[in-house]
Amino acid sequence: MKPDLQSHRxxxxxxxxxxxxxxEPVTRHAEADGWDRDDDLPTLRTEVSVERPRSLITYNRSPDLPFDRSINPYRGCEHGCVYCxxxxxxxxxxxxPGLDFETKLVARPDAPDVLRAELARKSYKxxxxxxxxxxxxYQPIERDHGIMRACLEVLEACNHPVAIVTKGTLIERDIDILARMARRGLARxxxxVTTLDPDLSRRMEPxxxxxxxxxxxxxxxxEAGIPVRIMASPMVPALTDPELEAILDAGKQAGARTASWIMLRLPREVSPLWQEWLAVHNPDRTGRVMSKLRDMHGGRDYDARWGHRMRGTGAYAELVQHRFKIALKRLGLRETAPPMRTDLFRPPAQDSAQLSLF
Structure with a gap:
């Protein structure tokens, strides 16, 4: 599979x-003219636009997920993980969903205010x-926009529990808030960690x-008292899954209390993007990786059914799960964390021109 020519490097x-x-109803393809144009192409730069959301909390009913609501301060992600x-x-x-996803980002600066308004509704549970x-x-643009920290400030003021997933070091900036919330059972x-190989990581999640x-x-x-989960995700068959035990061990040594894993998922446009990446960076593994994925999804690149999409089915998926369970027992890690508290929640005060009498 040969990728299309680009207008940017x-x-x-x-x-x-x-x-x-x-x-999109129309597609465009560049045709080679015989010249090596890579040195002449402009570098692809990150662009950030602004969105004013009318609502922020998204609800789901998926039995595969341990939560029923989430928020997103940003659309797109500059981390550029090809498997996302x-x-x-x-x-x-x-x-x-290709290069635009990691270069044309959307910031939502009104997210904290919208979140506050939604938490203040009388019907909110x-x-x-x-x-x-x-x-x-905590992708790089958070450093300039600070939307995530502002959302955390809203949640802390309301004693509202929050669970965060990230690869971004900017979370260390917010340890002060998260540590205070964790002491009240409100944060984790x-x-x-997809791989411990820095070269593979650089190419796969640049x-x-x-x-x-x-x-x-x-x-x-x-060390700040915040419960941390080591997430060996996604596991890529025949590429990163041999590292499962090593990733869990490294997480445990660093202080993680719980652990989880998810198999590589290739919904919609992710599959061709992933296969293009394999053809460029790991051409000798393409056939083996895709063969094992298809074996776990009934011959397809991906099976979106609940109960199947996260880990697949069949002998290979069962083997990885068995290895995971053995590693958990050996390391003393847990798969599930204690529930966070909701009884401390107090709705934010609504703006009013009339002063409260009490």
Whole structure:
């Protein structure tokens, strides 16, 4: 599989191409003229636009997920993880799930105010809010926008529980808030480590912190009393899954209390993007990786059914799960964390021109 020619040089990016989204009626393909144009192409730069959301909390009923609500301060993710299952969501914006997903980002600066208003509704019932389950709230642009920290400030003021998933070192900036919330049973964090190989990580998730740095994040969070989960995700068959035990061991040594794993998922446009990446970076593994994935999904690249999509089925998936269980027992890690508290929740005060009498 040979990727299409580019109009920009995708330096330090995950996706190889910028194929149009599934909703676009027209596709464009560049034709080679015999010249090597890579040195003449401009470097692909990150662009950030602003969105003013009318609502923020997204609810789900998936039995595969341990939460029923989440928020996203940003759309798209500059970390550029080529395997990211959230890439197809960029198609709803009329953008490519390929290079657009990691270069044309959307910040939502009003998110904290919208969140505060939703938590203040009389009908709202508290339950843990997940952040980072779609795009990373601590990706590099958070340094300039600070939307995630402002959302945490809203949640802390309300004593609202939060579960965060990230690869971003910027979470260390917010240890002060998270530590205070953790002491009240209101916060926990999951750190995703896909591989311990820095070279493979650099190619597969080019703008995410390297694996060693992520382990340092776990240590610093744990030392602050914040419960941390080591997430060996996604496991790529015949590429990263041999590292499962080593990743869990490294997480435990860094201070993680719980652990989880998810098999590589290839929904919609992610599959061709992933296969393009394999053809460029690991051509000798392409057939083996895809064969094992298809074996776990009934001959397809991906099976989106509940109960199947996270780990697949069959002998290979069962083997990885068996290895995971043995590693948990050996290391003393848990798969499930204690529930967070919801009884401390107090709705934010609503703005009013009339002063309260009490």
């Amino acid at each position: 995708p330096k330090a990016r995950g996706a190889v191409t910028n194929a149009v989204s599934r909703y 299952f959230a890439r197809p969501s960029h198609a709803y914006l009329g953008l490519s 508290p339950a843990p809010i997940a952040i980072g389950t779609n795009t990373d709230p 964090v999951g750190i995703s 703008r995410a912190p390297n694996p060693k740095r992520r382990l340092t994040m776990i240590r610093r969070l744990a």
